[in-house]
Amino acid sequence: MRFLELLGAVVSRFGWRCHAYCLMPNHFHLVVETPEANISAGMQWLNGRYAQWFNIRYGFSGHLFQGRFYGDLVESAYHLLELVRYITLNPVRAGLCRDASGWRWSSYRAMVGEAKSTALLTVAWLQAQFGRDLARARQTFRAFVQDAPVRPRPP
Numbered sequence: 001m002r003f004l005e006l007l008g009a010v011v012s013r014f015g016w017r018c019h020a021y022c023l024m025p026n027h028f029h030l031v032v033e034t035p036e037a038n039i040s041a042g043m044q045w046l047n048g049r050y051a052q053w054f055n056i057r058y059g060f061s062g063h064l065f066q067g068r069f070y071g072d073l074v075e076s077a078y079h080l081l082e083l084v085r086y087i088t089l090n091p092v093r094a095g096l097c098r099d100a101s102g103w104r105w106s107s108y109r110a111m112v113g114e115a116k117s118t119a120l121l122t123v124a125w126l127q128a129q130f131g132r133d134l135a136r137a138r139q140t141f142r143a144f145v146q147d148a149p150v151r152p153r154p155p
Helices: 002-014 039-058 077-088 124-128 134-146
Strands: 017-023 028-033
Touching: 002 017, 002 028, 002 039, 017 077, 017 124, 028 077, 077 124, 077 134, 124 134
Parallel strands: none
Antiparallel strands: 017 028
């Protein structure tokens, strides 16, 4: 919950649009649109603040995340949609849940109307890619995610 609070703060502070997120046990995925060239500053702020909180809370010190974040420039709507589907299914592929709805720590449930969307998440653009009618868009997005081939990691 603290990570999501900080993510909301960084989205607001740096003027980002967060189209999707998925928090995993040892890493996280974000699909963010950055109107200004401030991804590095925002990620430094997010990772630094979360690491400080985590270290104080659990009595650790030092870096929490290994290495610099990885960013990929998304240059088409197709790429964006596939990226959102990929990160949405990350916990399913990792064997942490049976389907995307079963993972509480991603934006998927808000996208399909199973959970309330928060201020940190920009859902309108992504939903609009699946239809003008909100109910239909949610249903089509759900089918888009469910239709992806999912191969869980081998045991």
